[in-house]
Amino acid sequence: MAENNYDESSIRSLDWKxxxxxxxxxxxxKLGDGSAPDDGIYVLLKEVIDNCIDExxxxxxxAIEVSIDEGKVSVRDYGRGIPLGKVVDVVSKINTGAKYDSKAFQKAVGLNGVGTKAVNALSSYFKVTAVREGEMKTAEFERGVLISESEIEKTDAKNGTHVIFEPDNTVFKNYHFIGQYIENMIWNYCYLNSGLSIYLNRKKFYSANGLLDLLLRKTDESSLRxxxxxxxxxxxxxxxxxxxQYGEEYYSFVNGQNTTxxxxxxxAFKEAIVKTVRDHYGxxxxxxxVRQSIIGAIAVRIQEPVFESQTKTKLGSNNISLDENAPTVRTFVNDFVKEHLDNYLHMHPDIKDAxxxxxxQSERERKELAGVKKIANERAKKANLHNRKLRDCKYHLTDEKFEGRLDTMLFITExxxxxxxxxxxxxxETQAVFSLRGKPLNCYGLSKKVVYENEEFNLLQHALDIENGIETLRYNQIVIATDADVDGSHIRLLLLTFFLQFFPDLVREGHLxxxxxxxxxxxxxxxxxxxxSDEEKQMAINKLGGKPEITRFKGLGEISPHEFExxxxxxxxxxxxxxxxxxTIPKLLSYYMGKNTPERQGFIIDNLIIEQDILEDKEVEIVDEEI
Incomplete structure (x- = not known):
């Protein structure tokens, strides 16, 4: 048996990159391929923009200019620019940056001097240019290795910093940027920095009213109480x-960082709302x-915030000010809400009554559901003992100590x-399977009572553990896995209706x-x-040449486990x-799942292709070929 020697040769020091x-x-x-909003490529973009926001x-x-073209990202700000003598150090030496000097950056987003270094190390190409007072300097890197560094030279360009990078496709496999995720990120920056203009591929994003604009964008005004x-x-x-709507919807931020x-x-915000409302109405x-159907947003700025991870998506509990006389974050938020929300309700009696x-209304609905919930939950507990619908995995999203908890997913199959x-x-270890029995119920327009009365919906709710909110969600990704046919598409639509109707925050927060x-x-x-797709099939036939064997998969059950892996x-x-x-959810569900609305009828009529049209198109193609 070979002996594992532990000596000086076993010790290895890694450099920063x-x-x-x-x-x-x-x-x-997590790394990811860009299909989720918290995938690594968006974190790289955020780390660069954060520095511009701090300026x-x-x-x-x-103004900040951002452009993304086929994986190449460019971010240009018009701040002070990195001091020219430190351009290389700032993007390639850990624990180097101005944010350690509290006088230079008060309440900044990034405080650990790691952000742009991580972008540099994880990019196949990284270029930084700094402009200060008529002078500029540029440095270029590949995977964190410096490949060129210019001398300081004269320029007419405006002050600021320009970063260009391409995420390394050996780290981020088959990555792609999704426009909606980036636009949401840009909008959040604008809401938190009223008066700032951000241009994404030349499209302007701007907010004059901060979090008010955020909620207006996220809601249908006609549905607000x-x-x-x-x-x-x-x-x-x-x-x-x-x-x-059902559930609660919150947007939270610390020092401009979206703490998802x-x-x-x-x-503290949730607690303060409840306490203030109770005290105000007695x-x-x-x-x-109090919190049912609430839509809220909170943004705070604090000195030296303590986050629970480098990605800064959750503010930690150990946030005590360096000044012993200053309040904690919890006390600060509580005191503000207690005073200002109470005053507002006194001054606006119409809103107070609404x-x-x-x-x-929420109280009445909850009491009406109480009896149904009790019976349904008892039934679900019995079913969970030998629940054939759920083939669970070992780890879950709620396992805080498990490093791969963000990889947990539940496949919903037919x-x-x-x-x-x-x-x-x-x-x-990380993938669970929930099996449906045929087509689920179309729950559009039904009350939440149906979630408990319908055994399949109730078991799915319990499998996800979302009865009382998504804080206890057991899987980071909920994956609808249906056949690529008409029946599969219908089941997919019915499941989407279920989640949008009763658990919309799962969709809003990117879990579906x-x-x-x-x-x-x-x-x-x-x-x-x-x-x-048919296009990919044709490309494959051309690549392989000859007469390759072609198999059309009609359903997931036809794909062998070996292939499926x-x-x-x-x-x-x-x-x-x-x-x-x-x-907006009400309009979306009404259009697709409601009665045969005039809007949908009009769409079908305008876009219907009948057999005669297809034949005529083919005749035109034949004539064109002859010409």
Whole structure:
């Protein structure tokens, strides 16, 4: 038996770029291919823009220009520019940066001197140019290695910093940028920095009213129960309203950073709203009744915030000011909401009455559901003991200490054959499977009572553990895996309706996906190519030449577990379900799932292609070929 020697030769020191490339997750979270909003390529972009935002926050530069073209990213600000003698150090030496000097950057986004170094190390190409007072300097890198450094030279360009980078495709496999994710990121920067103009591929983004504009963009004004309450103070801003949807909807920020996983400030915000409302009305309302259908946003600025990870998506609990007389974040938020929200309600009796009616409506609905929930939950507990619908995995999103918890996913499949193939091919550590029994109920227009009365919906809700909100969600990605046929598309639409109707925050926060599976397999004796469209099939036929064997997959059950393994693991292709500004949930569901509306009838009539049209098109093609 070989002996494992532990001596001086076993000890190895990594330089900064080697360490970042070896352990990228420590610096940017998960890698991903760009299909999720927290994938690494967006973190790289954010790290660069954060530096521009910090310049703006310090009063330098009112515009930022961002362009993205086929994976190449360019970010230009008009701040002070990196000091020319430190251009190389700032982007290639860990723990180097102005943000350690609290006088230069108060309440900045990035405080650890790592951000742009991680971008540099994880990019196949990285270029930085700094302009200061008529002089400029440029440095170029490949995967963190300096390949060229210019001398300081004269220029007519305006002050600022220009960064160009291309994410390394050996780290971010098959990555692609999704426009909606980037636009949401840019909008958030604008909401938190009123007066700043950001140009994304020459399209201007601008906000004059901060978080008020954010909620206006995220909601359908006609569905709001009262006008948005918008309050601002020194280092704090909040916006609040109630709608008619199920669940709660929050947007939270610290020092301009979108804390998608919340943290101390968001917890304090929720607590303060409930306490203020109870005190104002003199009634001991249940917290879930106060917060049901709420839409809120909170932004704070604090010195030296402590986040729970380098990606800064959750504010930690250990945020005590260096000044012993200054309040904690929790006290700061509580005091502000208590004073200003209470004053606002006193000054706006119409909004005060509308808020009260919304809370009391939620209270009535909760009490009506109580009996149904009790019976359904008892039934679900019994079913969970031998729940054949769910083939669970070992780890879950709630396992904070598990490094791969963001890789956890639940596949929702139709029928036993599809779920059987996926179950055999999945990674049992992080991938679970929930099998549907035929088509689920169309729940459009129904109350939440149906979630408990319908056994399948109730078991799915329990599998996800989202009955009381998505804070306890057990899987980071919920993947709808249906056949690529009419029935599969219908089941997909019914599931989307279920989530949008009753758990819209799952969709808003980027947890819902559609699994892409190959339609064709094209192969000869030497090579096999899986194709996701007719165009890809034709390209594969041309590549292989001759007469390759072509198989058309009609359903997931036809794909063997051995083949499936690649499609749901290293080569998985997921389409995220994204809600855009125009896609407010009530309008979306009404259009697609409601009665045969005039709008939908008109769309079908305008876009219907009948057999005669197809024949005429073919005749035209034939004539063109002859010409």
């Amino acid at each position: 080697e360490h970042i490339r070896l352990r990228p997750g420590m610096y940017i979270g 703006y926050a310090m009063g330098h530069g009112k 009262y006008p948005i309450i918008h309050l601002k103070g020194e280092d704090i801003e909040m916006a609040l309203t109630h709608g008619n 996983q919340g943290g101390t400030h968001l917890s 009634k001991d309302y249940a917290s879930e009744d 808020l009260k009616r919304r809370i009391e 029928g036993d054959s599809a779920s059987g193939s996926i179950t055999k091919a999945r990674n049992p 996906f559609i699994l892409q599976t190959p339609l064709f397999r094209v192969r000869n004796k030497k090579e096999t190519i899986y194709c996701y 690649g499609f749901i693991n290293k080569d998985i292709k997921l389409d995220p379900v994204i809600l855009e500004k125009e896609s």
